[in-house]
Structure formats: structure tokens, C-alpha cells
Amino acid sequence: MPIPLDPDPTERPLAFLCAEMRKHRLRCDFTQDRLARIIQFSQSLVGFIERGERTPSQNFMQRYDDAVDAGGELVRLWAQLTRGASPRWFRDWLEVEQEAHTLHSWEPLYIPGLLQSEDYARVVICGEPGISVAQVDKAVTARMERQAIFQRPQPPMFRVLLDEGVLHRPIGGKKVMQRQLARLLEAVESPRIGIQIIPMALGVTTGLLGGFAIAQLPRSPDNVYIESATHGHVTDRPEDVEAIHARYDALRATAQPEHASIELIREAEKQWT
Incomplete structure (x- = not known):
């Protein structure tokens, strides 16, 4: 039986990162369950990430690196993997999103990331003019790994307002x-996620x-x-934050209650089957 080769870090960067993570964890004699308790993420998420089925967030990677005393090596590999996956102007928001205890979102045209x-x-990202297949793959991976914030032991509250047209736009x-609508119905089963x-x-x-x-942050002003x-534009300027809060409150006042909104999503899902 041939001896399996280590993943090539240039050809298979995610596989290489996963292999290095497992190597450091085993060196510390940690099971996935024990490591998950140390870094305060679920064991299932640790497993997904070590198998290369999810790309870790920066927060996850930093905690993992610290727990196995990797000296920043794993964080550096993660940075190489995700470099350029998100536009520079969006990276500030990703950091804010990771720290928020509550998120509110309004989308008039499509489902929030x-x-x-x-x-x-993938379809939404492919709409960017001139984007390459490799860039699409990297951006999709980055968007999916953002969703890992809901796998935390203490995930943020997420309240979403959607225009009804979003449910019927044939993306x-x-x-x-x-x-996608089935994904929304699955999401609202969590008491931490609400859609109107x-x-x-x-x-x-x-x-x-x-x-x-x-984004509402602990011991910090709100960011929008x-x-x-x-x-996109990220700011904590009081006048901007106040203006966005006013728009959100006005929109929420016109939204259907959550139970009625869920029925609208169910009805729309049936139309797409």
C-alpha cells in the first residue's frame, strides 16, 4: 500500500492547514472534544474544520492556535488561505461581526450572507463582473465560514428584515x-435568529x-x-449610527410578525418546488 503524501501547501492549502491543525492537536494529546471545550466552540465544528468541510474563522483559528501552543503558525497558514477572499473594505466589518453580541440586518434585494x-x-458572487472561478471559490468559502459564528456556545442574536420580493427573485x-428558503426555515428554528x-x-x-x-458590541459603541x-462603509460615527437605527426602526414597524413571516417563507418555498 503506498504511503500517503502530506498535502502540498501550494496546491491544496486548506488540506495542508487541516493536517497541521491535527498534528498540533495530537502533539498536545487533545481529543476534538477536549479542544472544543478549551476554545469554546462545538466539537462538531472542530470536526468539520479539521476534515476540511468548513473554513475556520479568524477567531476560531486564533483560539485553536493558542490552545495547541502553535506559536502563530496556524494563524499564518489561515491568513494565507483566506487572503483576498473578501474585499479590503469589508474586512473591517468581518472583525466587528465576530465581536458582536447582537446583529440587525436589512436586505431589500437578496438573502444576507x-x-x-x-x-x-455562489450565484450572487458570480454576478460580480470579471470575477474568476478561483476568486468565486475563495469568496464562497469565506462567506460560508462567516456562518460559523452561529456554532459558538454563545452565538450572537441575529434579527433580519427582508423585503418580500427577496423570496420571489429567481436567483x-x-x-x-x-x-435557500429551506435554509431560512431551518435557521429560524434557532431562538437566536429571527426573520421578519x-x-x-x-x-x-x-x-x-x-x-x-x-452590530451591537460589548463595552463599545454600535457599528453600522x-x-x-x-x-460598503463601516462606521461608528454617532450621527450615522443614529440614522441607520432610525431606518431600521421604521422598517421593523411595517414588518410582519415573526410567525406570519415564517408562513410567507413557507408559501414561497412551495412555489419554488
Whole structure:
């Protein structure tokens, strides 16, 4: 039987990172379960990541590196793997998102990244003019690993407002949309995630110029993320934060209650089957 070769770090960077993680964990004589308790993530997530089925977040990787006393080696490998996966202007928000205890989001056009299925995310990302296949793959991986924040022992509260049109916009076709709406219904089973739909019939115009998000942080001012056609803007300027809070409150006042919103999602999912 041939001896398996170690993964090539240049050709298979994620496989190489996973192999190095396991090597350091075994050197410390840690089981996955023991390590998960130390870094305060679920054992299932540790397993997914070590098998290369999920890409770790920066917070996960730093805690893992510290726990196995890797001296920053694993964090450096992670940085090489994820470098360039997200636009530079979005990286500030990723750091804010990792620290937030509560997130609020408004999206008038599509499902927010934290709740996107992989197929849906791929179609959305492919819409960027001139993007290469390799860039799409890297960006999809980065978007999926963001969702690891919901695997924490203490995940953030996430409250989402969606325009009803999002449920009916044919992004990727019937199968992609059906799976995406099923993903939303699965997400709202968590008491930490809530989705409210704003009916199209109301003709609400607040927020139609673009999506935004609000992050509430421990012992820090709120931060907001504001989308535009070419890039996003992250700020904690009081006047900007106040303006976004006012828009969010106005939108939420027109939204359906959560139980009625879930029924709207269910009805839309049936239409895509």
C-alpha cells in the first residue's frame, strides 16, 4: 500500500492547514472534544474544520492556535488561505461581526450572507463582473465560514428584515431558491435568529437604496455597515449610527410578525418546488 503524501501547501492549502491543525492537536494529546471545550466552540465544528468541510474563522483559528501552543503558525497558514477572499473594505466589518453580541440586518434585494446557502452564495458572487472561478471559490468559502459564528456556545442574536420580493427573485433558478428558503426555515428554528418580512403590497420605500447592518458590541459603541453599488462603509460615527437605527426602526414597524413571516417563507418555498 503506498504511503500517503502530506498535502502540498501550494496546491491544496486548506488540506495542508487541516493536517497541521491535527498534528498540533495530537502533539498536545487533545481529543476534538477536549479542544472544543478549551476554545469554546462545538466539537462538531472542530470536526468539520479539521476534515476540511468548513473554513475556520479568524477567531476560531486564533483560539485553536493558542490552545495547541502553535506559536502563530496556524494563524499564518489561515491568513494565507483566506487572503483576498473578501474585499479590503469589508474586512473591517468581518472583525466587528465576530465581536458582536447582537446583529440587525436589512436586505431589500437578496438573502444576507450569514443566512445564504452555498449554491445561492455562489450565484450572487458570480454576478460580480470579471470575477474568476478561483476568486468565486475563495469568496464562497469565506462567506460560508462567516456562518460559523452561529456554532459558538454563545452565538450572537441575529434579527433580519427582508423585503418580500427577496423570496420571489429567481436567483439561481428553482432548485437554488427552494434550498435557500429551506435554509431560512431551518435557521429560524434557532431562538437566536429571527426573520421578519416586509410585504410588497405596502409599497414601503424606506431602505430601498441599499441594505445595511447594525452590530451591537460589548463595552463599545454600535457599528453600522452600509452597502453601496461598489463597496460598503463601516462606521461608528454617532450621527450615522443614529440614522441607520432610525431606518431600521421604521422598517421593523411595517414588518410582519415573526410567525406570519415564517408562513410567507413557507408559501414561497412551495412555489419554488
